[in-house]
Every structure is written in structure tokens, then in C-alpha cells.
Amino acid sequence: MHNFANTVLWIYIVLLVVGGLIGFLKAKSQVSLIMSVAFAALLALCAAGIVFQYYVADILLAALLVVFAIRLAKTKKFMPSGLMLILTLVALVLRHIH
Numbered sequence: 750m751h752n753f754a755n756t757v758l759w760i761y762i763v764l765l766v767v768g769g770l771i772g773f774l775k776a777k778s779q780v781s782l783i784m785s786v787a788f789a790a791l792l793a794l795c796a797a798g799i800v801f802q803y804y805v806a807d808i809l810l811a812a813l814l815v816v817f818a819i820r821l822a823k824t825k826k827f828m829p830s831g832l833m834l835i836l837t838l839v840a841l842v843l844r845h846i847h
Contacts, residue, residue, distance in 0.1 A: 754844040758796040758806055761840040762789045765813075768833055788813060810841045 769785025772778045788809060795806035814837050820830035 753846075754803075755796050757840055757843045758792060761810075761836065762792050762796065764836055765789045765792070765833075768829055772829060807841065807844070810837055810844075813837045814841070 765785050766789045769782045769789075772781030772785070791800075791809055792806055794800045795809070800806075814834065817830045817834035817837060821827070821834055824830060
């Protein structure tokens with residue numbers, strides 16, 4: 750099952766970076782790109798087994814949940830923060846399905 754959790758994490762990492770790229774290309778948001786790449790790099794360390802504590806990825810995903818929830822509340826627009834909020838929640842849940 751650990752393999753499934755890692756697969757979910759890798760898919761989420763790709764989606765996170767793609768989201769940051771779209772934010773940069775459409776809105777010229779350097780913050781979007783930098784933050785998505787930074788979180789993706791940290792999550793990749795977890796997925797690659799460099800950071801061995803299983804819960805570190807969960808803490809990072811929980812932090813992203815908070816960030817996306819705040820952005821959604823602030824902008825009241827589903828895209829992109831609402832979508833990323835849902836994807837983050839799904840990734841977090843799927844990592845713990847046994």
C-alpha cells in the first residue's frame with residue numbers, strides 16, 4: 750500500500766507544478782510558480798524516500814489545504830484555488846486508504 754501512497758503523491762506533485770506553471774503563464778504570477786515548485790520539491794523528497802517520515806508529506810499537504818482554503822475564501826473564485834483544494838484533499842485521503 751505504501752507504493753499506492755507514493756504514486757498518489759507523484760501524481761499530485763505533477764499537478765501542483767502544472768498548476769504553478771499555468772498560474773505563471775496566464776497571470777504572470779511568479780509567486781505561484783515559486784511556491785508550487787518549492788512544495789513540489791519538498792513532496793518529491795518525501796516520495797523519493799529521502800525524507801523517511803511518512804507524516805511529513807501529510808503535514809505539507811495539510812499546509813497546502815490551508816493555503817488553498819484561504820485563497821478560495823479571499824477570491825471567492827473556484828479556479829484555481831478551489832480545484833487545488835479539492836485535489837489536495839483527495840490526495841491526502843487517497844494516501845490513507847488501505
